[in-house]
Amino acid sequence: MVTSGIKQVAADETQNESIQKLLFAEGLVLENGQKLNHLEIAYQTYGKLSSAKDNAILICHALTGDQYVTGINPISKKPGWWSRMVGPGLPIDTDKYFIICSNVLGSCMGTTGPRSIRTDHQKIGYWGIDFPAITIGDMVNAQKLLIDHFKIDQLFAVIGGSMGGMQALQWAVSYPDQVYAAIPIATSSFHSAQNIAFNEVGRQAIFSDPDWQNGDYWRYGVIPSRGLAVARMMAHITYLSEDALNRKFGRRLQETMIDSSSPIFGEMFQVESYLHYQGSNFVRRFDANSYVTISRAMDWFDLSQAYDGDLVNAFSQVKSRFCVISFSSDWLFPTSRSRVIVKALNRVGAKVSFVEIVSDKGHDAFLLDEPDLDHVISGFLAGIKRQRQLENNAS
Amino acid sequence: MVTSGIKQVAADETQNESIQKLLFAEGLVLENGQKLNHLEIAYQTYGKLSSAKDNAILICHALTGDQYVTGINPISKKPGWWSRMVGPGLPIDTDKYFIICSNVLGSCMGTTGPRSIRTDHQKIGYWGIDFPAITIGDMVNAQKLLIDHFKIDQLFAVIGGSMGGMQALQWAVSYPDQVYAAIPIATSSFHSAQNIAFNEVGRQAIFSDPDWQNGDYWRYGVIPSRGLAVARMMAHITYLSEDALNRKFGRRLQETMIDSSSPIFGEMFQVESYLHYQGSNFVRRFDANSYVTISRAMDWFDLSQAYDGDLVNAFSQVKSRFCVISFSSDWLFPTSRSRVIVKALNRVGAKVSFVEIVSDKGHDAFLLDEPDLDHVISGFLAGIKRQRQLENNAS
Structure with missing residues (x-):
């Protein structure tokens, strides 16, 4: 590992592990x-x-x-x-x-x-x-x-x-x-119009979450987890091909019913369960403001500009x-x-x-x-x- | 217009216009x-x-x-x-x-x-x-x-x-x-895995809106307008081709700044403004429970089943x-x-x-x-x- 004359700062207080x-x-x-x-x-x-x-x-x-x-x-x-x-x-x-x-x-x-x-x-x-x-x-x-x-x-x-x-x-x-x-x-x-459009929908999902608190959610001890999960689920679809989704999930249902009292959502397709997992997993590891900031940097990207x-x-x-x-x-x-x-x-x-x-x-x-x-x-x-x-x- | 022996019911009370x-x-x-x-x-x-x-x-x-x-x-x-x-x-x-x-x-x-x-x-x-x-x-x-x-x-x-x-x-x-x-x-x-996936993200956006109220929003005099708008925006992207979006909007910006105090969103791409319009317009004309119900009917569709x-x-x-x-x-x-x-x-x-x-x-x-x-x-x-x-x- 490299050490240097420049000050090596202490671990980020928000993380348990030391970050180099x-x-x-x-x-x-x-x-x-x-x-x-x-x-x-x-x-x-x-x-x-x-x-x-x-x-x-x-x-x-x-x-x-x-x-x-x-x-x-x-x-x-x-x-x-x-x-x-x-x-x-x-x-x-x-x-x-x-x-x-x-x-x-x-x-x-x-x-x-x-x-x-x-x-x-x-x-x-x-x-x-x-x-x-x-x-x-x-x-x-x-x-x-x-x-x-x-x-x-x-x-x-x-x-x-x-x-x-x-x-x-x-x-x-x-x-x-x-x-x-x-x-x-x-x-x-x-970034094309379609790329920007998908990013913008993800951001709007985040902004729609009441826990977004206009970006000040940390102050309230909350995170806009539902909105961020929706943003991630949508983005995740764009990361996979239709053929890959068909191969991995097709129209197969989850083996157990989710909720037998729900007429519409008692049963769930495997692809839905997979997306839910992707969404909830992401919320634990990523920050909503960073998602907004970086997705916007991608939108601005045009090497020719x-x-x-x-x-x-x-x-x-x-x-x-x-x-x-x-x-x-x-x-x-x-x-x-x-x-x-x-x-x-x-x-x-x-x-x-x-x-x-x-x-x-x-x-x-x-x-x-x-x-x-x-x-x-x-x-x-x-x-x-x-x-x-x-x-x-x-x- | 056709009239019939079957009872012709009165106009829906939620609409000003008579509905046949x-x-x-x-x-x-x-x-x-x-x-x-x-x-x-x-x-x-x-x-x-x-x-x-x-x-x-x-x-x-x-x-x-x-x-x-x-x-x-x-x-x-x-x-x-x-x-x-x-x-x-x-x-x-x-x-x-x-x-x-x-x-x-x-x-x-x-x-x-x-x-x-x-x-x-x-x-x-x-x-x-x-x-x-x-x-x-x-x-x-x-x-x-x-x-x-x-x-x-x-x-x-x-x-x-x-x-x-x-x-x-x-x-x-x-x-x-x-x-x-x-x-x-x-x-x-x-409906393919990708079709189902997009529908599910739209529904999750609706369910994430606190005004969804577990589908009982009418009772509270609210509608899950933010979630429904996000669902519509996302669906709208899937209705258009990338080429059409490039042709219509490309990377062009709105002519006036939206908010000069916002470092990230002071400026807006035209495609974003268009999506916002599609979302807010849709919320006025369509019901969230119907969106959930009908999108689910599409998911279930498999003529061969x-x-x-x-x-x-x-x-x-x-x-x-x-x-x-x-x-x-x-x-x-x-x-x-x-x-x-x-x-x-x-x-x-x-x-x-x-x-x-x-x-x-x-x-x-x-x-x-x-x-x-x-x-x-x-x-x-x-x-x-x-x-x-x-x-x-x-x-």
Whole structure:
């Protein structure tokens, strides 16, 4: 584990487990001009940073993810969210690479977000709904502070799925010299009207919960659990393909009746029970204000926006090698969105591989047992490692 | 307008406008065995029933539809939901055909449903959440009573989109001799796991609203408007294609800021504003208990279920001519579902035409300006009319 001269802050008081995090006393100027005076970044590392500091891979997590990529998540006591991908001898091999994953700005697993205490204001208390409107660019700029802390000049790779893929793209655009390779998976260079619409319905479900208390729910000792569960249930449908749902659940009923006195809901379909579980489980681990903040950051994401709406222009300075990966049954960020990215990268002559993996698992395929994804990632990493050696030998 | 020997009941006390409806004092035995002792059916007719009673077309409405197909809806004061399709000289021509549309069982526009007063119980009051679990088959059996009231031996056609298409299919299966032709549009022979999942999230949004009051909200003088609006917003996304949303709204912002004090929601995307409008508008016109009841009836729909899960078997007795219509961008009931229907009809040697209309308008295309749909419907109706004349001349 890395220690540093920068102050290592104590464990978050809201968690039983210690959370590894750093305080960046200089703060962070956000893209909207506002300054966060106090920035903490919670992160995990796996593997060993080489003396040349040339084997670092930054993994960027998705909307409701966290920094516990592999091993056992100390909060949930369950395996990390990508433990099938990251570890010794696995496609992202911790025997070879130094893996960094930080909780994104605005989240609730230790990095500064709505659940943090604001220090820049006469009103002492949680940020709550007053937390600034952050962007994917802000998340990346916060990660850059962490990478600088490690004195890493160039990341060997930035990898992420879904919102993590947005960060990977943003890294390659914002810091072209610092990203040797980027692997954006199941992602998009912009949030579409439909993406925004689904997010907005989720937020409205949260806002409709009387326990939302206009975002001040902590003060009342409640959480908007019903609204947050509805938001999660809806989002969960968008993460799975129709075929996967048919295969897993079809029209099968739960074996026992739920309530024999209810004419309509005495019986329940298995898919309903599954969604209820997803909803209630999520409420225990995730904060509603963070959900609102991060989902909004995704809505704002449009890589071309700062470049007159021209994605080719956005990519004009990139130097990274790209491996763009989509899944055939992903309807949240369908393959057509990856093609938009690939075409724009081709237009600027970037080095880009593109793979559409045939899978019926939908958007969530990047988190699931999908051997083709393993092969593509391990193959791409091995290839660019050889390539960099050749480049280094030539220079 | 038709009058009859059966008692014509007074206007629903909850509506200012008189609603044309019939009381069926014999009631209705539901598919679950329960008996509704008191059945009222609200309906509208357009055009004139021929003396041979051979020009009747039954139009079946969708989940949140009503009997006001064309002309001005007396409740909303807006044009009927299919006024572009039904009228003099239009594809479903009221100069030629006698159009019947009844509000479905379980709805809230005059036909018996959760908002009706129950008369079979010591507890006087609205049915509310105790309204029986009804099915698409029950809706069709109620419509059959209305058709019998008109002494129509055979409907020239049964036409409907979405849940209306389910009814058209059910009619052809339940009453093979009474349906000369069926036009199921943008529909399915079963509700899939994904369909059920979306419905369930909508219901959970309603149940999460404190004003739901376990379905007894009328007693408290409230309606679960926030939950019902969220349910509608979510459903509305499923009615439109991603391309249509991109075309209509893209990532455009509302021109004026909503709230300059809100860091996150000071600005709003046009698609969000549109969804808010859809949600709040819906709450004014539709009842939450009816939404729960009817959405559940859709979930239960699987035409093959009573036939050992074999759709071919379900269709084995059909005699109707079918025109099955789907839309290329409908992802709620995609073309593949129509193909399932067509293949099963082919297996029993039924007369079936199948048209996939290329449209970017999604599921709602059947309600929108889609000239190809007009041509297909008017062409099919003209064709089967000629066919029936030939058959009649031959016999």
